[in-house]
Amino acid sequence: MEEQEQEEGVIMVELERFLKWAADLGISDSTNDDFDTHTDTRSCGCLGHSLSLSYFPQAGGRGLGASRDLRKGELILRVPKSAFMTKDTLFNKLSLPLQKLNSHASSLSSTQIFTVCLLHELGKGKSSWWHPYLIHMPRSYDLLSTFCEFHVKALQVDDAIWAAEKAISKAKSEWQQANQLMELLQLKPHFLTFKAWLWAAATISSRTLHIPWDEAGCLCPVGDLFNYAAPGEETLDSEDVDSRMCFSSFQVASLSNGDCTHKSDVVQFDPHFQRLIDGGFEEDVAAYCFYARQDYKKGEQVLLCYGTYTNLELLEHYGFILNENPNDKVFIPLEPEIYSSSSWPKESLYIHQNGKPSFSLLSALRLCATPPKKRRSLGHLAYSGSQLSVDNEILVMKWTAKKCNTILKNLPTSIEEDSLLLSAINEIQDLDTLLELGKELSTSRDEIQAFIKANNLQNVETGSNLLLSRKTRRSMDRWNLAIQWRLRYKKILLDCISYCSEIIDSLSPKNISTLRIEQG
Numbered sequence: 001m002e003e004q005e006q007e008e009g010v011i012m013v014e015l016e017r018f019l020k021w022a023a024d025l026g027i028s029d030s031t032n033d034d035f036d037t038h039t040d041t042r043s044c045g046c047l048g049h050s051l052s053l054s055y056f057p058q059a060g061g062r063g064l065g066a067s068r069d070l071r072k073g074e075l076i077l078r079v080p081k082s083a084f085m086t087k088d089t090l091f092n093k094l095s096l097p098l099q100k101l102n103s104h105a106s107s108l109s110s111t112q113i114f115t116v117c118l119l120h121e122l123g124k125g126k127s128s129w130w131h132p133y134l135i136h137m138p139r140s141y142d143l144l145s146t147f148c149e150f151h152v153k154a155l156q157v158d159d160a161i162w163a164a165e166k167a168i169s170k171a172k173s174e175w176q177q178a179n180q181l182m183e184l185l186q187l188k189p190h191f192l193t194f195k196a197w198l199w200a201a202a203t204i205s206s207r208t209l210h211i212p213w214d215e216a217g218c219l220c221p222v223g224d225l226f227n228y229a230a231p232g233e234e235t236l237d238s239e240d241v242d243s244r245m246c247f248s249s250f251q252v253a254s255l256s257n258g259d260c261t262h263k264s265d266v267v268q269f270d271p272h273f274q275r276l277i278d279g280g281f282e283e284d285v286a287a288y289c290f291y292a293r294q295d296y297k298k299g300e301q302v303l304l305c306y307g308t309y310t311n312l313e314l315l316e317h318y319g320f321i322l323n324e325n326p327n328d329k330v331f332i333p334l335e336p337e338i339y340s341s342s343s344w345p346k347e348s349l350y351i352h353q354n355g356k357p358s359f360s361l362l363s364a365l366r367l368c369a370t371p372p373k374k375r376r377s378l379g380h381l382a383y384s385g386s387q388l389s390v391d392n393e394i395l396v397m398k399w400t401a402k403k404c405n406t407i408l409k410n411l412p413t414s415i416e417e418d419s420l421l422l423s424a425i426n427e428i429q430d431l432d433t434l435l436e437l438g439k440e441l442s443t444s445r446d447e448i449q450a451f452i453k454a455n456n457l458q459n460v461e462t463g464s465n466l467l468l469s470r471k472t473r474r475s476m477d478r479w480n481l482a483i484q485w486r487l488r489y490k491k492i493l494l495d496c497i498s499y500c501s502e503i504i505d506s507l508s509p510k511n512i513s514t515l516r517i518e519q520g
């Protein structure tokens with residue numbers, strides 16, 4: 001207990017040092033008018049006028065709260081460009097001949113170079129100019145790239161397993177490609193490891209902000225403490241044509257690496273066309289400016305929209321998921337004929353988080369359920385989102401419900417089992433309880449055994465009451481995330497079945513009993 005208090009005391013002192021350091025760099029949460037004149041922040045750190053650092057266990061942990069009532073659109077934080085950590089600010093300070101550095105770096109992406117430089121900077125320890133900032137970085141991350149085989153398997157759904165495997169192999173090959181540069185910089189052995197690489201790459205993926213001059217983005221002290229909320233209704237508020245549109249800021253590594261298939265709003269919104277509501281780099285003041293996206297009461301967490309992401313994308317790039325994510329989507333395997341009978345792009349054929357099939361999916365299914373010779377004449381109706389006939393609609397709804405039902409049945413565990421497992425593992429504090437769990441939850445026994453094996457806990461003696469190690473806890477956090485993800489996926493499929501049943505009900509009450517029989 002004493003040790004913990006001591007540790008917390010050290011953290012507080014370091015936090016104060018960090019906030020003072022940030023204030024000295026001109027980072028400030030003062031209001032617009034007194035940004036230049038407000039000087040007393042220098043003595044008590046850069047926060048306190050609009051924001052304060054707090055802990056929000058339900059939404060992101062450490063984050064920024066409102067230190068007074070804030071009004072929508074108000075400027076709440078400004079971080080000058082001179083305080084950004086970017087690939088260039090680190091690379092240009094390296095003490096090796098530029099020509100030599102460039103020859104090793106030329107084949108690497110901006111993000112890879114930034115990752116190497118971040119590790120190099122970290123290796124400087126207390127002598128790094130960035131030390132007050134770097135010590136407050138998270139110790140570990142839960143992005144898909146950090147998942148081990150057990151966690152990947154726990155996702156259960158092929159698409160998610162594939163995304164995780166891809167993220168892991170991409171991280172590995174990027175690390176291998178960067179090895180020469182890391183060796184040239186003589187990084188300490190500890191910083192040369194894949195584990196260290198994963199940490200640095202995850203830091204960049206989950207904390208960088210979009211800047212127009214470098215696709216790797218920038219690390220923005222204090223600005224990177226905002227937790228995420230999905231874009232909501234407020235972004236569509238037509239009364240606010242004048243105020244800045246939401247979206248921006250945090251960017252994803254895949255985008256930095258030239259993966260233009262990922263539709264981040266960073267690229268969808270033209271900054272010249274619509275200003276950014278909650279955060280963006282502003283050339284005229286050479287600073288990142290953050291605005292309240294809505295009214296906040298004192299004490300409430302101030303959230304930032306990093307972009308529009310499904311839960312799988314959030315997990316991949318940021319290491320968390322949202323229980324209520326308006327942008328979540330479920331993709332179900334579709335027969336080739338469904339793709340070929342319409343011209344909708346594959347990525348538009350999905351089920352919304354509320355269980356409704358997407359506009360394009362409905363349209364594609366309606367066309368596919370139409371005899372081929374009639375598809376041309378009915379195409380315009382299908383593409384405009386109209387029902388084609390009662391029979392066609394019932395066929396489509398029955399097919400969709402059956403498909404969802406089959407997927408659910410073929411997954412290794414049910415919604416009920418996942419819910420039980422999730423609440424049980426949330427309670428686990430020590431090894432004995434974990435070992436006991438396998439006996440209590442017989443349906444999840446294999447998975448629990450697999451976790452025990454993956455974490456080398458099989459030889460621990462029962463009755464030892466050993467608290468879980470940090471490493472085991474971290475592994476359990478990732479397992480927890482995988483279960484949460486698959487549970488959301490399954491619930492969306494279940495909601496889709498209910499939605500289809502309701503439509504069938506409304507169209508033809510007599511068909512509903514057949515559907516129930518089919519679903520068994």
Ligand SMILES: C[S@@+](CC[C@H](N)C(=O)[O-])C[C@H]1O[C@@H](n2cnc3c(N)ncnc32)[C@H](O)[C@@H]1O
Pocket residue numbers: 058059060061062063138206207224225226227228229317318319320321
């Ligand atoms: C830019 S940082 C935000 C500050 C971070 N909480 C910290 O302590 O440094 C982004 C990370 O915060 C966490 N995070 C942000 N929003 C979250 C949310 N709504 N729910 C859970 N975790 C969240 C995730 O770990 C994410 O990778």
